[in-house]
Amino acid sequence: MINVTQTFLPPQQEYQAILKKVWDTAWLTNRGQLVIELEEKLQNYLGSNRLLATTNGTLPLQIALKILAKEGEVITTPFSYVATTSSIVWENCTPVFVDIDPGHLTIDENKIEAAITPDTTAILATHIFGNPCAVEEIQRIAQKHQLAVIYDAAHGFGVKYKNKSLFNYGDVSTCSFHATKLFHTGEGGALFCKDKELMHQLYYHHNFGHNGPESFYGLGINAKMSELQAAMGLAVLPYMEEILVKRKSIVKGYDNSLDFNYIKKIKIRKGTEWNYSYYPVIFEKEEQLLKVQTALNSKEIYPRRYFYPSLNHLPYVKDIEMPVSENISKNILCLPLSSSIENSTIELIVQTINQSLSC
Numbered sequence: 001m002i003n004v005t006q007t008f009l010p011p012q013q014e015y016q017a018i019l020k021k022v023w024d025t026a027w028l029t030n031r032g033q034l035v036i037e038l039e040e041k042l043q044n045y046l047g048s049n050r051l052l053a054t055t056n057g058t059l060p061l062q063i064a065l066k067i068l069a070k071e072g073e074v075i076t077t078p079f080s081y082v083a084t085t086s087s088i089v090w091e092n093c094t095p096v097f098v099d100i101d102p103g104h105l106t107i108d109e110n111k112i113e114a115a116i117t118p119d120t121t122a123i124l125a126t127h128i129f130g131n132p133c134a135v136e137e138i139q140r141i142a143q144k145h146q147l148a149v150i151y152d153a154a155h156g157f158g159v160k161y162k163n164k165s166l167f168n169y170g171d172v173s174t175c176s177f178h179a180t181k182l183f184h185t186g187e188g189g190a191l192f193c194k195d196k197e198l199m200h201q202l203y204y205h206h207n208f209g210h211n212g213p214e215s216f217y218g219l220g221i222n223a224k225m226s227e228l229q230a231a232m233g234l235a236v237l238p239y240m241e242e243i244l245v246k247r248k249s250i251v252k253g254y255d256n257s258l259d260f261n262y263i264k265k266i267k268i269r270k271g272t273e274w275n276y277s278y279y280p281v282i283f284e285k286e287e288q289l290l291k292v293q294t295a296l297n298s299k300e301i302y303p304r305r306y307f308y309p310s311l312n313h314l315p316y317v318k319d320i321e322m323p324v325s326e327n328i329s330k331n332i333l334c335l336p337l338s339s340s341i342e343n344s345t346i347e348l349i350v351q352t353i354n355q356s357l358s359c
């Protein structure tokens, strides 16, 4: 069975050697040596702002919204994973959808200003499939209207935009280290922030609000990464370069052999060093997508409809029309992409798709 993603597992002995430190110290969480080590190594590897490791990629979104969006209106994209919208609603904020740019599939920066009201407090946009949003224009708009900018960079691991880590854009940027993501700790995530005062707030919010064992700065929640999660990250990180080389060659394989008469690819923003995190293809019609999906499934190959449905149709948001996002959501399919997939499997996938489209 071939799935859309396949989790990379490091050699078990290497993971166990790192875990031994947990047994030696009997220290399992509350920022032990492994979490600190992982944060340092990640910051180094990514060339990023300071980061805080978290237990998943959703809580950092919620914490950033809690601090910066303050139950106001949050301008956001309808084309993302559900966590982007659900975090907004969970924090008692109101999602205000702005349609996406049909080429890059990121929030359409030219439509943001029309959606701003006196109640708008923040913009939460997703660097979908690791493709950067129009970060400069969004920054300009945010500055003009005094809005906070939060990026859901769950797919952004290792991406550079204009020679800078993608995580360095926005007031706060978040990432997911879920097992299905490019770099993972099983469950896990991180937030990135340059501003010291804001990082201090984010930090205490992620640890119950503690200021020492018996006093509190304010309200908080538990979003701490455990040592067991960090151990997986430390075991995976040394393999990232190898993983990227493999993924790049698979992407080249698809690029060179898929029949692009009937499908198109997303446009990666100029100035991006991309991370080969997903291989989305866009069909002309949903019928074609369903036909291809059925043909692949019959060979036990399972692409995924990332992301479907368009988030403006969620049952707990005000349903308004988002024509571009709805159209893309219906017609986009992510093909299997992982560092362990065989060339022969890629050939089978390509053959199945090309055949299914041409008849």
Ligand SMILES: *Cc1c(COP(=O)(O)O)cnc(C)c1O
Binding pocket: 056, 057, 058, 059, 080, 081, 083, 084, 126, 152, 154, 155, 175, 176, 177, 178, 187, 188, 189
């Ligand atoms: C995976 C993902 C998340 C959530 O991350 P978790 O680590 O699973 O909590 C948020 N946003 C996007 C766009 C994602 O793909």
